[in-house]
Amino acid sequence: MNTIATLRKGEIGYISEGALEFIPLKLLEMGCLPGAEVELIQIAPLKDPLYICVNGSHLAIRKEAASQIQILKSEF
Amino acid sequence: MAKNDIKVALIGNPNTGKTSLFNQLTGLTQKVGNYPGVTVDKKKGTCKLSATQNAVITDLPGTYSINPTSIDESIVLKTLLKKDIKESPDVILVVADVENLKRNLLLFSQIKDLEIPTVLAINMVDQMNRKGISIDLTALKEELNTEVVLISARKNQGIKNVKDAIIKCHVAAKASPMCDANYKIDPEYFDKLKAINPNFSLYELWLMVTQKNFPAAISKKEKEQLLSFNKDVSRLKKYQHKETIYRYQEINKVLKKTYIVDKSKATDLRSKLDKVFTHRIFGYFIFLAVLLLIFQSIFDWSSLPMDLIDTTFAELSDFARNNLPMGILSDLIVEGIIPGIGGVIIFIPQIAILFLFIAVLEETGYMSRVVFLMDKIMRRFGMNGKSIIPLISGTACAIPAIMATRTISSWKERLITILVVPFTTCSARLPVYAILISLIIPNTKIFGFYNLQAFTLLMLYALGFVTAILAAYILQKTLKIKSNSFFVVEMPNYKLPSIKNVAFDVLEKTKAFVFGAGKIILALSVVLWFLASNGPKSYKNAAENVTNNIENSQLSAAELQQKIGSVKLENSYIGIMGKSIEPAIKPLGYDWKVGIALITSFAAREVFVGTLATIYSVEADDENTTTIKEKMRSEINPETGKKRFNFPAGMSLLVFYAFAMQCMATLAIVKRETKTWKWPLIQLFGMTGLAYICSLIVYQILS
Ligand SMILES: Nc1nc2c(ncn2[C@@H]2O[C@H](COP(=O)(O)OP(=O)(O)OP(=O)(O)O)[C@@H](O)[C@H]2O)c(=O)[nH]1
Ligand SMILES: [Mg+2]
Numbered sequence: 036m037n038t039i040a041t042l043r044k045g046e047i048g049y050i051s052e053g054a055l056e057f058i059p060l061k062l063l064e065m066g067c068l069p070g071a072e073v074e075l076i077q078i079a080p081l082k083d084p085l086y087i088c089v090n091g092s093h094l095a096i097r098k099e100a101a102s103q104i105q106i107l108k109s110e111f
Numbered sequence: 112m113a114k115n116d117i118k119v120a121l122i123g124n125p126n127t128g129k130t131s132l133f134n135q136l137t138g139l140t141q142k143v144g145n146y147p148g149v150t151v152d153k154k155k156g157t158c159k160l161s162a163t164q165n166a167v168i169t170d171l172p173g174t175y176s177i178n179p180t181s182i183d184e185s186i187v188l189k190t191l192l193k194k195d196i197k198e199s200p201d202v203i204l205v206v207a208d209v210e211n212l213k214r215n216l217l218l219f220s221q222i223k224d225l226e227i228p229t230v231l232a233i234n235m236v237d238q239m240n241r242k243g244i245s246i247d248l249t250a251l252k253e254e255l256n257t258e259v260v261l262i263s264a265r266k267n268q269g270i271k272n273v274k275d276a277i278i279k280c281h282v283a284a285k286a287s288p289m290c291d292a293n294y295k296i297d298p299e300y301f302d303k304l305k306a307i308n309p310n311f312s313l314y315e316l317w318l319m320v321t322q323k324n325f326p327a328a329i330s331k332k333e334k335e336q337l338l339s340f341n342k343d344v345s346r347l348k349k350y351q352h353k354e355t356i357y358r359y360q361e362i363n364k365v366l367k368k369t370y371i372v373d374k375s376k377a378t379d380l381r382s383k384l385d386k387v388f389t390h391r392i393f394g395y396f397i398f399l400a401v402l403l404l405i406f407q408s409i410f411d412w413s414s415l416p417m418d419l420i421d422t423t424f425a426e427l428s429d430f431a432r433n434n435l436p437m438g439i440l441s442d443l444i445v446e447g448i449i450p451g452i453g454g455v456i457i458f459i460p461q462i463a464i465l466f467l468f469i470a471v472l473e474e475t476g477y478m479s480r481v482v483f484l485m486d487k488i489m490r491r492f493g494m495n496g497k498s499i500i501p502l503i504s505g506t507a508c509a510i511p512a513i514m515a516t517r518t519i520s521s522w523k524e525r526l527i528t529i530l531v532v533p534f535t536t537c538s539a540r541l542p543v544y545a546i547l548i549s550l551i552i553p554n555t556k557i558f559g560f561y562n563l564q565a566f567t568l569l570m571l572y573a574l575g576f577v578t579a580i581l582a583a584y585i586l587q588k589t590l591k592i593k594s595n596s597f598f599v600v601e602m603p604n605y606k607l608p609s610i611k612n613v614a615f616d617v618l619e620k621t622k623a624f625v626f627g628a629g630k631i632i633l634a635l636s637v638v639l640w641f642l643a644s645n646g647p648k649s650y651k652n653a654a655e656n657v658t659n660n661i662e663n664s665q666l667s668a669a670e671l672q673q674k675i676g677s678v679k680l681e682n683s684y685i686g687i688m689g690k691s692i693e694p695a696i697k698p699l700g701y702d703w704k705v706g707i708a709l710i711t712s713f714a715a716r717e718v719f720v721g722t723l724a725t726i727y728s729v730e731a732d733d734e735n736t737t738t739i740k741e742k743m744r745s746e747i748n749p750e751t752g753k754k755r756f757n758f759p760a761g762m763s764l765l766v767f768y769a770f771a772m773q774c775m776a777t778l779a780i781v782k783r784e785t786k787t788w789k790w791p792l793i794q795l796f797g798m799t800g801l802a803y804i805c806s807l808i809v810y811q812i813l814s
Contacts, residue, residue, distance in 0.1 A: 055352055061599055063355045064176040066214045076382070080391045081487040084496070086602065091211050093381075093602040095483045095496075100597075 039087060040102035042075040048106035049073070050089075057103040066090030073106060116157070117166040117281050118199070120190055122222065123206035124215050125149075125173025126603050128234040131264035131612075132206055133170040136273070140615045144473035145606050146482075146500070147173060148518035151183040153190070160274040169200065172517075175214070177221045177318060178351070180597065181520040191225060192318060193326045202281050203229045204273070209236050209244060209261075210604070212370055216362045217355070223257070223289035224314035230258045230276045237263040243376030251369040256287060265609055292357040293317055296350055307336045321347060384605050388480045398481055405468040406572070410565050413460035420460075424453035425738065439729075443640045446728030450739045451636055451721025454542050455628045462538040463621050466507055470616040474608035478503075482600055492580050493587025495519050495598060498528040502579060505535035506572070507620060509777045513784055523592040527583050529784060530794060533777055534579035534770070536572045538624060539716040543768050544571055546720055550744060551761030574769055632721040635711050639722060642685035643729040650682040680730045699767065699803070700760035700810040702748065712773045719768075759813035763806040770802035 042048055050058075052069045067073075067089050076093070077086040083098040121129045125147030134141055137156030142149055154170045171190060172183035179185035193199040203222050207215035212233065222229055239245070252259045258276035262269030293301045293313055304320070305313045308329065319325050320340045329337070341347065387393060428449050435441035472478055478500055486496025497519050505512035512532045519525040536544075545568070552564050657663055657675045666674065680686050689703030696706045708722040724739045727746075746755040756764075772778070778791040785791070 055356070056349070058352075059597065060178060060348070060351055060355070061175065061180055061597070063352060064178070064217055065599065065601070066359075068356060068359055077385060077389045077483075078391075079389070079483055079487060080394060083487045084483060084598065086385070086389060086483060090213065092214055095479075095486070095598075095600045095602060097486070097598050100599075 037106050037108050038102045039073055039075065039085065039096075039104045039106055040098050042073070042106070042108075044075055044078055046108075047072060047074045048108050051105045051107050054103075054105040057105070059100060062094075062096065062100065062104075065094060066092040067094075067104065115164075117160070117164065117277060118169070118201045119158075119166050119204050119277055120169045120171060120200035120202075121204050121206060122171055122187060122191075122218070123173060124175055124208065124211075124218060125601065127173065127206045127208040127215065128264040129173065129206045130170055132204075132232065132234065132262070132270075132273070133168060135264055135267055135270050136166075136168050140619060141170060142616060142619075143609075143612045144470075144478075145476045145603050145608075146473060146478045147601050147603065148183065148497070148500075148515070149473075151514050151517040153186055158274070160278050164278055166274075166277060168204075174218065176218055176355075178321065181518055183517040188318070188322060188324060191222070191227075192315065192322075192324055193328070200227065202277055203227050204277065205229055205231050206264075207231060207233050209233050209239055209246070210242055213359075213362055213366055216365070217358055219255075220289045220292075220358045220362060221314065223255075223287075224291060224312065225318075226286040226288055226312040226314075228280045228284055228286045230260065230273070230280050231255065232269075232273055232276075233259065233261050234264055236261045236268070237266050240376075243373035245371045245373075247369045251365070254365040254369060255289065288312065288314065290358060290361045292354045292361075293350070295357055296353045300350075304337075304340060308333050321351060381604055385480070385602075388477065389483055394480070394484050398484065401472070401477075405465070406569055408468070409461050409464050410562070412464055416460040417457055420453070420457045424449060424456070427453075439644060442728050443636065443725065447636045447640060447721070447725035448633060450724040451632045451718070452629055454546070454720035454724070454739065455625065455632065455717050458538070458541050458545070459621060459625065461541060462507070462624055463617055465538065466617045466620045467613065469504060469507060470613040471608050472503075473616075474606060474613060476603045476605045479600060479602050483602065486598060490596070492583040493524065493527045493590075494531075494583055495521065495524040495528070495596065496600065497598075498524065501528055501532050502535055502576070505532045505537060507538055508624070509533045509535070509537050509774065510780050513777070513780050516784070521596040522594040523587075523590060524594075524596055526592070526785065526790070527586045527590070529781060530586060530790060531579040531582045533772055533774065533794065533798065534575050534582060536575040536769070537716075537774075539628070539774065540571075540768055542717050543712075543719045544568055544765060546740060546743070547756070547761050547765050547768075549740060550756045551758045571765065571769055578770065628715060628717045631715050632718050635714065635718055636721055636725045639685060639707070639711070639725045640729060642688075643680060643683045643726060646679070646683035646686070650679060653679040653682055676730050680726070683729075685726070698810070699806045700763045700814065702755060705755075705764070709767070709773075712768075712771075714775055716768060716773050759810050762813055763810035766809050767802045767806040770798055770805060772798035 037048065039048065050067065050069050050071050050073060055069050058067055071090045074088045075085060076088055079086070084095045085098060085101050086095050121133055123129050126145065130141050130143050130150050133139070133156065134143065136158040139156045141154055150170060150172045152172070156168050158166045158168050160166050169190070171187050174184040174187045177188055177191060179188050190198065190200065205219045205222060207219065219229070219231055233246070246261070248259060248261065258280050260269055260272040260276050262273060291313065301313060304316050307316060316337065319329065319337050323341065325334055388397060428445050431441070431449060432445045435444065481499050482496040485499045489496055489498050498516070501512040501515045504515060509532050513529050516525045516528045519528060548564050548567050552567050555563050557563050557566060654675050657678050658671065663671060663674060681690065685707060686703070689707045692706050693703040696709065701709070704723065704726050707726060708719050711722045712719050720739060723743065727742045743756050744754070748755045772795045778795060781791040781794060782788055
């Protein structure tokens, strides 16, 4: 299963529609919406947290939350 | 506050420039910084909107939505839910960042649905060209059905328009919901909710249900009805999710017509800098290098002004001595108060440089990168990446650092951070460390270039940090508190620091340091002086007893005077108090005079030097002005015949000051933030106990 946590550095994915209920409200409010494009910008030295850009927001989130959020990798 | 003043609340996402705008409107100088979570409490100021209309402006912490996840965010919810009708705002001024308008509008849409008159200020428009952004303002006003103004708080542009818009909005007093998202989700369910109390907007009622937070105007029965909606948690969660999606859909519709970004025009400095600063290996090296640079500069840049201050104060003492009438009171001024205050003033250069570096780091956006780098490590020690901000700013003062923990949403992580922050070396310890180091560590170079005294100080800072981390580890293992750790941090854009903001920050903090310490030293010196120059019968008979004692018949007149002085001091009120605690501190290598200084240091550490200066000045009636440092150097331990401040005793004192909890103001803040005396008392006894044991070990091993 592809999640934000399985992205490689610099790779882009799209949050899948089915992910909605697994996204914490706070992240949703910050722009992590189903269908949104996510780019993994940087992985912290100890592999956690992850630095992502989604919907124009640059966020650092923990791997734990990132691995809950399913994505599609194919670009349209 | 006059009756017809308009109450305005500044609300917006973190780091959008609310406080910058607040400062422009009110003329105050509240702290501004380039990372989310600078403001953690509300702050009021007044502003003249027009010739006849004033406003009371409230600056609030930043938040991404009205659903709070931490203490600072819940302050916004409480303001909006009209907990206190006198405090509830007439107009909300939503501050948005032009670069991330979409996300900023989410909060705006929630506030609109509360049906409070709202003005939208789009800030940082000076960045629009660089980012290739253009906005159709007229269309945006129409779509949002609100006053919208474009401003640059940093460049002081558009502030007049903000004031006009507030008045206009207040007069019109129109407040219509933006999307009423909830009705679209499940009309039946929300009709029932609305029926509970139609005086409130639907969204207000919905917030009461989801946040379990009720205004005074809600009756007990209504409260119960509202709580019954809270039973089906999964449904609540689902509706909150749906609501958010719906809001974003509406916002997208609006922005499509009004907001254009031309990506080809955007310059991207951020990703280049992030490649370096958050790099897997270089990231840490850069952080370490930054810390070392700060430390080195504190020393290199400050030596000249410090020498200047030192000589100025020596001259001031001389001047006072020559011009004041002889007597014990002028002794107090010349030898107690002036050196005591001088002992703090002399550190202005060092702490100002420290404050300068912290302010610059905070303004550039680098702090959030450190949070990102450190999260995993800090988590192992029971803290959070965000804990690094209090730990760094704690080197200035623990009080704002403890306030800054409000952004940490997990209570356990926040509590641990609060408890260990006082271990970091705050600026009040600097005067104590510096004088002790100069007494016991030779001024030589190690490795050919590094000053041994500076190195010792560096080690003391390191000791503070390491102890903080270890204490956190122990607390993590022992505290039985359940709380989920959640972590999302926004990474702000890099910015060139605004010289004005940095200057104000440094000035404000330095002023607080000097005046805070100055006041306590002045008051304590007078009290100490009184207690040291008065006493019971044995004090009054001291001169007689010493002179009549045959053992002393061999002494010269000068020696006799000295003897009388010290016997008098020992029999004064302060001497009696000091003597009574002496047995407890003797094993650490201190005499009762140092003991008194330790006790007064519980008010604030920086009075250590002033206390000793006052006590010594009462004891010795010598005419030649010697500096407090020389007096401490020549103080003899009568039992050993060696110096009082020798290497073992000095080291033991350094360790004591590194660990002991000697700051009343910090304890009071911890009480306020944790809402019980339990934690400040644990800090007081835990830290001071640790200090006692470690100092004991150090002294016994070294001596
Ligand atoms: N370029 C630019 N920068 C600005 C402007 N207004 C504020 N800033 C900068 O934005 C950063 C955040 O400003 P603050 O006023 O502290 O923001 P805030 O909204 O109060 O932040 P929190 O209290 O953390 O929620 C600072 O570095 C400011 O210097 C502006 O108009 N243009
Ligand atoms: Mg602020």
